[in-house]
Amino acid sequence: MTARVKLSDVARHANVSTATVSRVLNGKSVVSEQTRRQVLAALDVLGYARPDSVSARSSGMVGLVVPELSNPIFPMYVQELERHLSTAGWVPLLCTQSPGGVTEDEYVRILTERGVAGIIFVSGLHADLNADPKRYHDLADIPFVTINGPNPAIAAPSFACDDADATNRALEHLVSLGHTRIGLAIGPSRFVPISTKVKTYTTALRRLLPESEPLVAQSLFTIEGGQACAEELLDSGVSAIIATSDLMAIGAIYQVRSRGLRVPEDVSVVGYDGTALTAFTDPPLTTVRQPVARIAQAAVTTLLQSIAGEKSPTSSLLFSPELIVRSSTAPKPQEKE
Amino acid sequence: MTARVKLSDVARHANVSTATVSRVLNGKSVVSEQTRRQVLAALDVLGYARPDSVSARSSGMVGLVVPELSNPIFPMYVQELERHLSTAGWVPLLCTQSPGGVTEDEYVRILTERGVAGIIFVSGLHADLNADPKRYHDLADIPFVTINGPNPAIAAPSFACDDADATNRALEHLVSLGHTRIGLAIGPSRFVPISTKVKTYTTALRRLLPESEPLVAQSLFTIEGGQACAEELLDSGVSAIIATSDLMAIGAIYQVRSRGLRVPEDVSVVGYDGTALTAFTDPPLTTVRQPVARIAQAAVTTLLQSIAGEKSPTSSLLFSPELIVRSSTAPKPQEKE
Numbered sequence: 001m002t003a004r005v006k007l008s009d010v011a012r013h014a015n016v017s018t019a020t021v022s023r024v025l026n027g028k029s030v031v032s033e034q035t036r037r038q039v040l041a042a043l044d045v046l047g048y049a050r051p052d053s054v055s056a057r058s059s060g061m062v063g064l065v066v067p068e069l070s071n072p073i074f075p076m077y078v079q080e081l082e083r084h085l086s087t088a089g090w091v092p093l094l095c096t097q098s099p100g101g102v103t104e105d106e107y108v109r110i111l112t113e114r115g116v117a118g119i120i121f122v123s124g125l126h127a128d129l130n131a132d133p134k135r136y137h138d139l140a141d142i143p144f145v146t147i148n149g150p151n152p153a154i155a156a157p158s159f160a161c162d163d164a165d166a167t168n169r170a171l172e173h174l175v176s177l178g179h180t181r182i183g184l185a186i187g188p189s190r191f192v193p194i195s196t197k198v199k200t201y202t203t204a205l206r207r208l209l210p211e212s213e214p215l216v217a218q219s220l221f222t223i224e225g226g227q228a229c230a231e232e233l234l235d236s237g238v239s240a241i242i243a244t245s246d247l248m249a250i251g252a253i254y255q256v257r258s259r260g261l262r263v264p265e266d267v268s269v270v271g272y273d274g275t276a277l278t279a280f281t282d283p284p285l286t287t288v289r290q291p292v293a294r295i296a297q298a299a300v301t302t303l304l305q306s307i308a309g310e311k312s313p314t315s316s317l318l319f320s321p322e323l324i325v326r327s328s329t330a331p332k333p334q335e336k337e
Numbered sequence: 338m339t340a341r342v343k344l345s346d347v348a349r350h351a352n353v354s355t356a357t358v359s360r361v362l363n364g365k366s367v368v369s370e371q372t373r374r375q376v377l378a379a380l381d382v383l384g385y386a387r388p389d390s391v392s393a394r395s396s397g398m399v400g401l402v403v404p405e406l407s408n409p410i411f412p413m414y415v416q417e418l419e420r421h422l423s424t425a426g427w428v429p430l431l432c433t434q435s436p437g438g439v440t441e442d443e444y445v446r447i448l449t450e451r452g453v454a455g456i457i458f459v460s461g462l463h464a465d466l467n468a469d470p471k472r473y474h475d476l477a478d479i480p481f482v483t484i485n486g487p488n489p490a491i492a493a494p495s496f497a498c499d500d501a502d503a504t505n506r507a508l509e510h511l512v513s514l515g516h517t518r519i520g521l522a523i524g525p526s527r528f529v530p531i532s533t534k535v536k537t538y539t540t541a542l543r544r545l546l547p548e549s550e551p552l553v554a555q556s557l558f559t560i561e562g563g564q565a566c567a568e569e570l571l572d573s574g575v576s577a578i579i580a581t582s583d584l585m586a587i588g589a590i591y592q593v594r595s596r597g598l599r600v601p602e603d604v605s606v607v608g609y610d611g612t613a614l615t616a617f618t619d620p621p622l623t624t625v626r627q628p629v630a631r632i633a634q635a636a637v638t639t640l641l642q643s644i645a646g647e648k649s650p651t652s653s654l655l656f657s658p659e660l661i662v663r664s665s666t667a668p669k670p671q672e673k674e
Contacts, residue, residue, distance in 0.1 A: 096416065
């Protein structure tokens, strides 16, 4: 269909090389959105019909499946993924879930029916050890990538915050402050990141504090979940809590205070996710920040390469988080020694 | 196309009345998703092809256009809208924007091409007094509703937090605490809610504090915008600030403190939006909460009625916000009198 197009005319009009025009027209390579739009505009002006492959791409949709938007880490991912997708000329079809609403499987069916070119799963069923990975094998025709909770049973590129690294950083920070009874407040253990964190915590504790027993409390990823975990861990006499979400950390702080104790003077709390408002909580939260921007960019780049027909590695890429030290952690109180 | 279907068979199998089967098949009335699914399952089991109207509805898409997801009020709206849409069997196609990315107009074109049944605009160009409302007239074929920033130039149902009420509540709260120099920290005045808030503030100030001059500072809706506004208002000697977003309020608190002043002892700050984490900021934020759940439910119900072909009123519905008094407001400091 490009036979009738005089590449040199289009190239001159769009102020790009003929090779670039070719790349845009055959739709096989990733070119910058600005360049692509210049070429499309030149096609329009010169009266050439856009080839189907180009038209499809110009309003191509990519499914974004997230578990929910109440935890601010998910809007952060969506915002970054949207930015990278739309800059490249793609439109995200966002599927967010709520109890009793549309399930991930239903969303995938609808996305497939609607002809999305690819799907990005953020903390989806791929990260749930209780879910059957077979559902992803059935997706073989449509390129997809997963974010967080890397699952070796699923043959797709995965991009994740390094959960082991995150746990080690939080634990080492608290040990360096002199804490010896450090509890882990986790979300549901059926999720890959939680499973990794528990293993890492247990192993690192044995190495750093061989006398100390692992103290793990499990609930939901929410503020209320953090409160419940903190209650259990405080009963076990911890002086520090590592939470597996910022919301849980906020709940843990609330629980510490409801016992008449102070954060960080009596009990230190470390969050996880590094969402924006943690800088403004009371106290400002020490937390381990997921490199959302880098993960989102890598996921989008790889997905678009897959859509363009390039083979991509199916290995799991891990991204190092950052420990942000603020005011919810302090040296272990003297009176507890 | 329903002629070949024996309604009585389907009704018996789905355990509903024949009238209900009719309603589902003609797709003209809103029935509960559960009932609809029962009827569809019965059709499948009995070997009837689903009529087109039903198939279209069963994976029907509704466009949700939001300006961004970094301000937590927008994920709140999306989460609630998604919940109501998906419970009714609809899938939201979320369009969120970022600088340099896809514009609202482009999203609308793509949504229309993809055959969405309706669109919900949250704080879209309808709320921007500088934007041409004509773009919405061109949308006449597709049902849509707007949330926040009601614009009489657009003939569609609109659902909004009552901005005048919100401003009055904040102002009356601060006046009751004895404040006499109260500044308003606003986002861009081209937006309908801001325009309403400035008018309300000016009028109410004249009524409540006739000796006091209006003090309005304008910036962005962000934390940094709040800082900039607070700087200007503090220079004018205010003892209280009303912000037009929670993020701005957080920025204002930051700015007050960077001058060595305290919140609320020296300066009171009131937020707006009532997003979840404001209960956990330092100090917990006094704020005016948008009734997000009620607005979202009304918007979805009305949109689905329009999609089903029912005439809906094009008037603007205003929802009263709640003043949540926490710890960022206190009586005017004595030393300033």
